[in-house]
Amino acid sequence: MSDDKQPDLARREFLQGSAGAAAGLAVAPGVMLYGPAASAKPIDEAASSEVRWGMLIDANKCASDCDACVRACNTEHGLGDEDQSGPRQQTQYIRKVELRNKATGASHSLPMMCQHCETPPCADVCPTGASFKRADGIVLVDRHICIGCRYCMMACPYKARSFVHESLEDQEPYTPRGKGCVESCTLCVHRIDLGGIPACAEACGAEGNGAILFGDLNDPNSAIAQAVAEQATTEVRADLGLNVGVRYQGI
Amino acid sequence: MKARFQQIQASPGFYGLLIGLAAVILIGLGAAYYMEHNGHWVTGMTNQVVWGTPHVFAIFLIVAASGALNVASIGSVFGKTPYKPLARLSAVLAVALLIGGLAVLVLDLGRPDRLIVAMTTYNFKSIFAWNIFLYTGFMVIVLVYLWMLMERKMYPRFGKPAGFVAFVWRLILTTGTGSIFGFLVARQMYDAAIMAPLFIAMSFAFGLAIYLLVLMASYRWTGRELGDYIVYRLKNLLGVFVAGVFYFVAAQHLTNLYATEHHGVEAFVLLNGGIYTFLFWFVQILLGTAAPLAILFSSLGRSRTWIGIASALVILGGLAQVYVLVIGGQAYPLSMFPGYEVSSSFYDGVVASYSPSLPEVLLGLGGTAMAFALVVVAVKALHLLPESLSDKAVNPHAAS
Numbered sequence: 001m002s003d004d005k006q007p008d009l010a011r012r013e014f015l016q017g018s019a020g021a022a023a024g025l026a027v028a029p030g031v032m033l034y035g036p037a038a039s040a041k042p043i044d045e046a047a048s049s050e051v052r053w054g055m056l057i058d059a060n061k062c063a064s065d066c067d068a069c070v071r072a073c074n075t076e077h078g079l080g081d082e083d084q085s086g087p088r089q090q091t092q093y094i095r096k097v098e099l100r101n102k103a104t105g106a107s108h109s110l111p112m113m114c115q116h117c118e119t120p121p122c123a124d125v126c127p128t129g130a131s132f133k134r135a136d137g138i139v140l141v142d143r144h145i146c147i148g149c150r151y152c153m154m155a156c157p158y159k160a161r162s163f164v165h166e167s168l169e170d171q172e173p174y175t176p177r178g179k180g181c182v183e184s185c186t187l188c189v190h191r192i193d194l195g196g197i198p199a200c201a202e203a204c205g206a207e208g209n210g211a212i213l214f215g216d217l218n219d220p221n222s223a224i225a226q227a228v229a230e231q232a233t234t235e236v237r238a239d240l241g242l243n244v245g246v247r248y249q250g251i
Numbered sequence: 252m253k254a255r256f257q258q259i260q261a262s263p264g265f266y267g268l269l270i271g272l273a274a275v276i277l278i279g280l281g282a283a284y285y286m287e288h289n290g291h292w293v294t295g296m297t298n299q300v301v302w303g304t305p306h307v308f309a310i311f312l313i314v315a316a317s318g319a320l321n322v323a324s325i326g327s328v329f330g331k332t333p334y335k336p337l338a339r340l341s342a343v344l345a346v347a348l349l350i351g352g353l354a355v356l357v358l359d360l361g362r363p364d365r366l367i368v369a370m371t372t373y374n375f376k377s378i379f380a381w382n383i384f385l386y387t388g389f390m391v392i393v394l395v396y397l398w399m400l401m402e403r404k405m406y407p408r409f410g411k412p413a414g415f416v417a418f419v420w421r422l423i424l425t426t427g428t429g430s431i432f433g434f435l436v437a438r439q440m441y442d443a444a445i446m447a448p449l450f451i452a453m454s455f456a457f458g459l460a461i462y463l464l465v466l467m468a469s470y471r472w473t474g475r476e477l478g479d480y481i482v483y484r485l486k487n488l489l490g491v492f493v494a495g496v497f498y499f500v501a502a503q504h505l506t507n508l509y510a511t512e513h514h515g516v517e518a519f520v521l522l523n524g525g526i527y528t529f530l531f532w533f534v535q536i537l538l539g540t541a542a543p544l545a546i547l548f549s550s551l552g553r554s555r556t557w558i559g560i561a562s563a564l565v566i567l568g569g570l571a572q573v574y575v576l577v578i579g580g581q582a583y584p585l586s587m588f589p590g591y592e593v594s595s596s597f598y599d600g601v602v603a604s605y606s607p608s609l610p611e612v613l614l615g616l617g618g619t620a621m622a623f624a625l626v627v628v629a630v631k632a633l634h635l636l637p638e639s640l641s642d643k644a645v646n647p648h649a650a651s
Contacts, residue, residue, distance in 0.1 A: 013363035063624035070596075084290070087599060095597040099588055110588075112595070128372045145368050148361015150301040151379055152471030157437035159585050159599065162298045163361060166290035179290045230399060236587055240436055251588070 004037075041193065042105055048137040052117035052245065053187055054217040054222050055201065055234060057110055057249035064109035067096050069212065072203030073113075076188065077175040084166040091177070092161035093185040099251065108251050111200065111212070114139055114160040114185035116237065116245035122152035122161065131182075137245050138187045148180040157237045160184050189246075217245065254336035256401075256634035259473045260633065265631065272624040279617010281360035282610035289622065291361065294611050296492060299603030300581045305359035308615030311573045312352030313386070313428055314450055317421040317457020318364040319391060320345035322485070323400070324421075327414025333481055333645045337466070338342075338414075342397040343629045344462055345421075346390055351622030353386060357617055362365075378430050385424040392417050401634065425451045432576065439516035440580035445506070449499040453469060453569060456492035460565035463489060469561060486558045490547035493565055494515035495542050500572075518574065519583050519602070527579035530571040541566010576606055579604055 005168035053108045073094045080089045094113040100106070120139045122131040141152075153161045156192045161184040163176055171177050174190035188198035196202075201214040213222070215224035227233075233247040259265065296303040323341035326334035357363050373380045396413040399405045429450030435441040463485050504521065507513035517597055518524075520531050524630035543561040551557040582603045587593065593600030630636055637644065 040351060042631050082292075085292040085598075086297070087297060088603075089292050092597050095595045095599075097559035098594040099591040099593055101591055103590060108591075112597075112599070122407065123374075123378060124376050125434070125542075126374050127377045128368055129374035145365070146362065147365045147369050149369075150361070151377070151431075153298070153301040153608070154581070155435055155437055157585060158587065159299075159597065161417055162289065163296075163301060165296075180287075186547075187597065 009058060009070055030068040043193075045133045046138040047138070050218060051136040052217040053137050053192060054215065054224060054245035054247065055105045055198075056115065056213040056227050057248050058213070058246055059108045059110040060107050061209040061250075062111065063209055064098055064107070066109075066208050068203040068206075068208040069111045069200035070096060071197040073185075076172070076190070076199035078170070078172040078177070081168065081170075082164075082166055086187065089163075089165040091164065093162070093183075093186050105158055110248060110251065112158065112160070112236075113200075113246070114156075114187070115242070116185075116187060118144050118243035119247070120242070121155040121157065121240075126152045127151065134189070138192070139184075140186055140189065140190050141180055141184065143176055143183070146181040150182060152182055156184075157240055157242070196207065202236075254376050254637040255337075256339065256636065257638045258632065258634060259630050259636065263632065264472060265627070269624065269627055272543050272627065273621045274424035276617050276624060277328060279355075279614050280358075281621065282613035282617065283363075285480060286359070286610050286614070293608065295606050295608040296547060296611075297603065297605070300578060300605040301596050302577055303359075303605065304578075304580065304607040304611035305355050305614050306577050307570065307620075308618055309352045309356040309359070309542070311570055312348050312355065312618060314425065314454045315425075315569070316345050316348035316352060316454075316458035317389070317425045317428075317452035318456065319348055319459055319462050320421050320464055321455055323396070324414060324418040327396075328402075331485060335647065337481070338400050339397060339633075339635040340466065340469070340626075341395050341402065341462060343633070343635055344398070344418075344465060344626055345458070346397075346624035347622045348461070348626060349386060349389060350457075350636055351473060351618040351620075353619035354621055358609075358614060360620075378427060378434050382424075382427045382431070385420070385427045389417075389420055392420050400558075419516075421454075422451060425454045430510045432523055438580055439513065439583055440520075440576065441533050443503065443506075445499060445503050447545040449496070451529060452492065452495040452499050453572065456489065456496050459485065459489045459492055460569070463562045465623075467555060469630060470640065472634070474643040475636070478640055479543045480642040480644055480646045481640055482555065482558065483552075486552055486561070488530065489562065489565065490544055490556055492553075493540055493543050493547075494641070496572075498538075500535075511612060514585040515586070516583050519578060524579060524583075525600075526529070527575050527582065527621050530575050530579075531598060534571035535568045535575065538564050539571060543568075560611070581605075583612045 010060055022126055034228070045168050071107065077093060079093060093113050097110055097112045099108040099110070116139045117139055118137065123133055123139065126147060128145045128147060129153045130142045131139070133143060148163070153163065161182050163182050164179050167179045168177050175186070177183055191198060197214045201212040204210060204212040213224050213227060215222040217225055218226065219225055228247060229251060233249055234251055235247055236243050294303055320341055322334055323338035325331045326338045357366055369383065397419045399413040426447040429447040431441055431447030432441040467482070469479065504517060507517045520527055521649045522528060543564045546552055546557050546561040582605060584593070584600050584602060587599070
């Protein structure tokens with residue numbers, strides 16, 4: 001039901017236009033690294049439900065002393081610039097989680113962020129529809145109609161969302177962050193719409209251990225679709241039946 | 252039996268009370284402005300505990316609001332004659348408490364300036380969106396009901412239907428409030444259908460406790476007669492409601508204790524949750540449940556002072572109950588990786604710390620004061636209170 005909750009086209013075109021202008025400078029090396037933007041859709045085309053963007057994260061490759069994904073995300077979205085908020089109040093789109101099995105002692109390290117559920121509880125509970133899922137599976141907050149009630153933060157099983165606790169300035173044009181609104185991982189939608197990949201996945205490949213595989217789960221030829229078809233993968237809180245877009249291996 | 256309703260007389264005490272309440276409201280508004288101007292970093296709220304003390308006050312007031320209407324419902328819907336003179340105050344108190352609670356809720360939004368968005372843009376799968384209709388609808392319905400109660404020509408024909416609609420609506424409303432938590436699949440302490448009936452039982456108890464205090468204070472301060480007959484009926488009913496809340500609380504915890512999956516959160520509330528365990532056992536159960544029951548159903552229950560103390564204890568226990576539910580339910584970590592010890596920079600796997608900040612408390616008190624100020628103005632402006640609620644006036648069958 002979230003498909004009709006998308007922001008109107010005119011606004012998204014504007015956002016994409018401005019994002020493209022800025023991202024063209026800032027992200028050009030990263031985009032070039034992955035070759036021409038083969039999967040970029042025309043700028044005036046709506047997101048398609050034929051695509052389901054997702055990630056496969058291999059916890060076996062993820063090292064506990066590596067936080068390349070977190071640093072890349074913070075830089076990409078201009079996070080970490082709160083000077084009044086305490087550490088418990090500052091925004092984190094992605095964080096490294098350390099796990100230790102209480103019975104066996106086995107340890108794992110993995111990045112945790114918005115899992116981009118097919119049926120996102122945040123979008124279910126949002127009174128205004130500010131939390132919504134794009135047709136291609138990306139869960140976002142429309143910051144024009146978020147009233148800051150934080151019910152989505154109560155509802156998210158992954159603790160993926162943050163509330164902006166203070167006034168912010170000099171934001172990245174593609175990540176408008178406002179005091180009193182809720183925000184979370186956008187799957188770097190501004191990059192995806194230009195044919196790029198999320199900053200965390202890019203950084204993990206470049207300076208991390210290549211633990212994050214990003215792609216279209218609906219495209220049988222994509223590496224991620226083939227990987228999830230062949231190997232056992234895990235959804236966090238699979239009991240909730242949310243059919244998340246972010247899957248894990250090795251836990 | 253015809254009760255004669257009369258406005259209360261203005262006195263220095265009346266104006267003193269009103270000025271005092273106005274001061275608390277102003278301080279509350281100032282606190283809200285301070286929090287909104289600076290952002291929520293000045294509060295105790297975090298990304299772990301996103302709903303703080305304002306929500307405790309707001310939810311308590313909203314729950315109590317629907318319960319305050321019960322006194323009127325018992326008269327109109329269930330035809331209990333002695334309750335009929337009490338109905339007008341019941342309706343006004345219900346609307347006033349709801350307005351006070353909603354004011355706190357709205358002023359604690361991240362973007363209260365976007366209230367118009369909340370009123371015009373809806374996601375109908377959200378129980379919050381439903382509640383916006385349930386709350387506004389409640390006010391309209393109860394005000395119409397109050398009009399029927401006050402219009403002698405209308406009451407015989409429309410009093411009972413209006414009272415019935417209001418009664419059903421208030422049950423749905425409290426179901427909606429409880430379902431705010433009942434529908435949350437993510438958290439261990441919520442995600443339970445029992446939240447809806449639990450909240451209805453809570454509303455009965457909290458609303459009646461507040462009603463009793465307001466009734467006794469109004470009659471004492473205005474020198475009107477309030478007989479034992481009606482007070483004893485209300486205090487016995489309060490005891491039944493308090494026992495009803497205890498029943499649902501017991502059923503909730505026993506069910507959780509049976510499932511290994513819930514042992515962690517149960518241990519948190521019942522054994523090792525620090526402030527939450529203290530609030531549960533000492534304030535909610537001992538002071539808010541056991542003590543009022545002992546007072547109301549013993550010879551102490553014949554004293555107005557003790558009935559007042561018991562009502563205040565029910566309110567105190569209710570605030571503790573809502574605090575444990577709202578704050579404790581968030582403080583207990585999400586269960587994302589069962590069987591694992593979890594740690595992160597985002598405070599995964601640890602009990603979240605939260606201490607109420609002064610502005611949060613002041614906002615909550617401001618909303619409470621707003622509710623009571625509305626009642627004080629209403630009893631002065633409208634014919635709400637019977638001139639006498641003496642045993643003879645209320646119960647024509649009284650022996651003497």
